Amino acid sequence: xxxxxxxxxxxxxxxxxxxxxxxxxxxxxxxxxxxxxxxxxxxxxxxxxxxxxxxxxxxxxxxxxxxxxxxxxxxxxxxxxxxxxxxxxxxxxxxxxxxxxxxxxxxxxxxxxxxxxxxxxxxxxxxxxxxxxxxxxxxxxxxxxxxxxxxxxxxxxxxxxxxxxxxxxxxxxxxxxxxxxxxxxxxxxxxxxxxxxxxxxxxxxxxxxxxxxxxxxxxxxxxxxxxxxxxxxxxxxxxxxxxxxxxxxxxxxxxxxxxxxxxxxxxxxxxxxxxxxxxxxxxxxxxxxxxxxxxxxxxxxxxxx
Amino acid sequence: xxxxxxxxxxxxxxxxxxxxxxxxxxxxxxxxxxxxxxxxxxxxxxxxxxxxxxxxxxxxxxxxxxxxxxxxxxxxxxxxxxxxxxxxxxxxxxxxxxxxxxxxxxxxxxxxxxxxxxxxxxxxxxxxxxxxxxxxxxxxxxxxxxxxxxxxxxxxxxxxxxxxxxxxxxxxxxxxxxxxxxxxxxxxxxxxxxxxxxxxxxxxxxxxxxxxxxxxxxxxxxxxxxxxxxxxxxxxxxxxxxxxxxxx
Numbered sequence: 419x420x421x422x423x424x425x426x427x428x429x430x431x432x433x434x435x436x437x438x439x440x441x442x443x444x445x446x447x448x449x450x451x452x453x454x455x456x457x458x459x460x461x462x463x464x465x466x467x468x469x470x471x472x473x474x475x476x477x478x479x480x481x482x483x484x485x486x487x488x489x490x491x492x493x494x495x496x497x498x499x500x501x502x503x504x505x506x507x508x509x510x511x512x513x514x515x516x517x518x519x520x521x522x523x524x525x526x527x528x529x530x531x532x533x534x535x536x537x538x539x540x541x542x543x544x545x546x547x548x549x550x551x552x553x554x555x556x557x558x559x560x561x562x563x564x565x566x567x568x569x570x571x572x573x574x575x576x577x578x579x580x581x582x583x584x585x586x587x588x589x590x591x592x593x594x595x596x597x598x599x600x601x602x603x604x605x606x607x608x609x610x611x612x613x614x615x616x617x618x619x620x621x622x623x624x625x626x627x628x629x630x631x632x633x634x635x636x637x638x639x640x641x642x643x644x645x646x647x648x649x650x651x652x653x654x655x656x657x658x659x660x661x662x663x664x665x666x667x668x669x670x671x672x673x674x675x676x677x678x679x680x681x682x683x684x685x686x687x688x689x690x691x692x693x694x695x696x697x698x699x700x701x702x703x704x705x706x707x708x709x710x711x712x713x714x715x716x717x718x719x720x721x722x723x
Numbered sequence: 724x725x726x727x728x729x730x731x732x733x734x735x736x737x738x739x740x741x742x743x744x745x746x747x748x749x750x751x752x753x754x755x756x757x758x759x760x761x762x763x764x765x766x767x768x769x770x771x772x773x774x775x776x777x778x779x780x781x782x783x784x785x786x787x788x789x790x791x792x793x794x795x796x797x798x799x800x801x802x803x804x805x806x807x808x809x810x811x812x813x814x815x816x817x818x819x820x821x822x823x824x825x826x827x828x829x830x831x832x833x834x835x836x837x838x839x840x841x842x843x844x845x846x847x848x849x850x851x852x853x854x855x856x857x858x859x860x861x862x863x864x865x866x867x868x869x870x871x872x873x874x875x876x877x878x879x880x881x882x883x884x885x886x887x888x889x890x891x892x893x894x895x896x897x898x899x900x901x902x903x904x905x906x907x908x909x910x911x912x913x914x915x916x917x918x919x920x921x922x923x924x925x926x927x928x929x930x931x932x933x934x935x936x937x938x939x940x941x942x943x944x945x946x947x948x949x950x951x952x953x954x955x956x957x958x959x960x961x962x963x964x965x966x967x968x969x970x971x
Contacts, residue, residue, distance in 0.1 A: 437812030558953035563945030661817035665908045683827045695824045699815045
């Protein structure tokens with residue numbers, strides 16, 4: 419049963435990826451004739467036709483799409499105009515920096531957000547009121563502004579950490595903290611509301627009747643039952659982190675794919691933009707596939723479906 | 724409402740600190756920017772763009788998302804599969820990257836930005852409307868309406884739409900908040916609405932270059948964004964408890 423579920427999930431992911439490829443292809447197609455960007459305005463009509471034939475632009479649309487898809491499957495997203503390198507190698511070179519940033523922010527979000535939600539749900543009263551206040555603020559503050567304020571406070575006024583750039587742990591702290599705030603707010607809210615429900619369940623009363631320590635009841639019995647929505651959301655959360663990372667990377671001059679995309683935007687380097695967007699979509703689909711697989715491991719009920 | 728025209732340049736008055744805490748000019752409550760424009764006036768004018776973009780994007784997304792969600796939930800089968808596929812494809816894109824890509828191709832400006840932001844918000848509506856329609860369709864009053872020969876468009880309009888409307892209103896509130904935040908991020912990256920119009924995101928982008936010398940330039944527009952988004956989120960929470968019959 420479990421195999422078929424996973425297979426269905428994979429097919430589903432494949433269908434989504436085809437959609438992603440159609441969307442990126444269609445948008446890139448709307449950029450107009452790339453030949454006008456590639457050749458000088460004085461080039462003759464014959465040269466233009468030759469160039470179009472060389473790029474496959476004289477083919478019907480569906481053939482062009484299939485060509486694009488065929489290249490994409492082989493990891494070929496064409497050449498960047500500005501860097502004169504293959505798009506795939508450029509994106510892959512920047513990917514570790516983005517993953518490091520998003521991964522660190524994610525780790526912070528999990529290690530702060532989950533305990534925060536548990537404490538708020540079990541202590542009640544002032545704890546949940548404080549969390550509510552904090553998470554409302556966390557959701558409203560734009561991450562790039564928070565980044566600027568942290569730079570102002572920590573780097574410009576207190577001179578504790580470097581302002582921007584890429585290197586050791588000191589460079590990572592501010593961007594990762596900045597990026598994690600919204601995730602902490604969302605995760606802690608989710609955990610708090612889930613825990614409130616779980617603490618009223620019958621198995622908690624049973625655990626209490628058995629005389630288990632309250633500590634163990636909360637952190638083992640109740641929390642485990644809240645984990646499934648948390649993991650499902652964690653997959654989506656990583657996608658959100660990758661998306662917000664674009665702006666945070668610009669604030670801190672972090673050399674990830676977000677900054678690559680913004681550079682490409684400035685130079686109107688469409689193949690580079692297209693490749694970046696497509697590969698980001700691919701990453702998101704794979705992450706969520708992994709989240710589904712983890713859910714099936716945590717919750718035996720999900721293996722039956 | 725603004726004390727000065729937001730675009731009036733006065734080079735003699737540039738980079739003035741706010742009236743408080745340092746001894747600034749009381750004439751410019753929040754100080755002036757690098758070419759002497761009054762910060763307070765620009766923030767007040769920036770509210771127009773943020774609110775206009777946020778509300779239009781939420782509205783456009785609400786219409787498109789609700790219609791698609793209703794169709795998906797009500798007709799099921801291939802229609803549902805196609806619309807669910809669209810939702811999942813949309814969700815697969817890290818949105819900021821996708822928005823940059825779209826705006827790079829189609830150019831900036833008010834309408835393109837609203838259109839791109841609506842791409843982010845329609846999914847919120849489509850998902851919730853679809854799931855609610857699915858459960859409503861199985862209810863007795865819909866079956867009864869079917870049985871007495873009421874057509875599908877009329878059932879959707881008279882029976883299902885009024886039942887999902889409260890959720891649409893709540894989601895619209897959160898979507899407006901999301902759109903305002905995203906618009907600010909896009910303006911910050913330089914792909915927003917016309918850069919000559921004062922917008923909070925563009926002001927932050929400018930203020931970023933003066934972080935060391937003029938902290939107020941990057942501080943106040945951000946506070947304006949945070950308060951607006953907070954307001955929209957709180958309204959969503961309030962509407963959610965108000966419109967939910969069980970919570971009353």
